Amino acid sequence: MILVTVGMQLGFDRLIKAMDRLAPELGQPVIAQTGKGTYTPQHMEARARIAPGEFQGLMQEATLIVSHAGIGTVLTAARVGKPVLLMPRREDLGEHRNDHQLATARSLVGRPGILIAMDESELADRVAEGLQSGPVTAQESPTARQLHAALAAFIERRPR
């Protein structure tokens, strides 16, 4: 199962539409949490909101999580060890109040378990990569290693 989520506060129809177009070719069910969007998906099970407990369960069942570039989803995906594909909201399309999701997406390029589609044209390829990637662990990234080393140095009063 593939889980699509755009958060509760805003709609993100560009991502929902693009995933709806891809859904028939993916060979597995797609469940979408659509927030305040107006588009009605034809090929996915879609719900505006999903309760936190159930959502957690769906995250654990999913083979891939597809999301707006919200850091909350990134953290939850890391916790459950699932690959997460991010597509950033854009201010010029009225999808958010500023372009911080573009910045977040760019700064997360290349991190283990995180795939980035800067727009819907890149989505199909990234979904295919995500479905092949399997479970992930958050500790492997170079930035995580750097943080763990810095933390140990602080605790032991060593210079970094």
Place this chain on the structure above:
Amino acid sequence: MLLRPTLSAYTTHFATTEPAVAAQHGVSIAGTLPDCNQNTPVKSLQCALSALRLVMRLRPQVIISTGSAPGFFCLLAGRLTGARTLWIDSVANAEELSLSGRLSQIVAHQCWTQWEHLAGPKGPHYHGAVL
């Protein structure tokens, strides 16, 4: 939670506002603090006193907080007992440092952000991220 692999090398006590979450991750808790924020002054005072009691009881050499007001109060209490204190701002704060993170720049020995673009020469400092 994601820092546990490193913390497990030391004698570590965890304090939380959500014991249920800790139990879910198999972490035993040394103390539970009431949750609070800038809009809950009475709870904040209760939390600050609870944090002080907890720190006086455990007398940690090092106190690390990864965020929010209760963690900040633990760092503040730690300054009174002579602990070395470190604030690691949550990776969720990608746009700006949290309010308690900004306050910790004054109170804590060190304040780290997990986003390179938020770091500055006078702090907060960037030393990697959990992601």
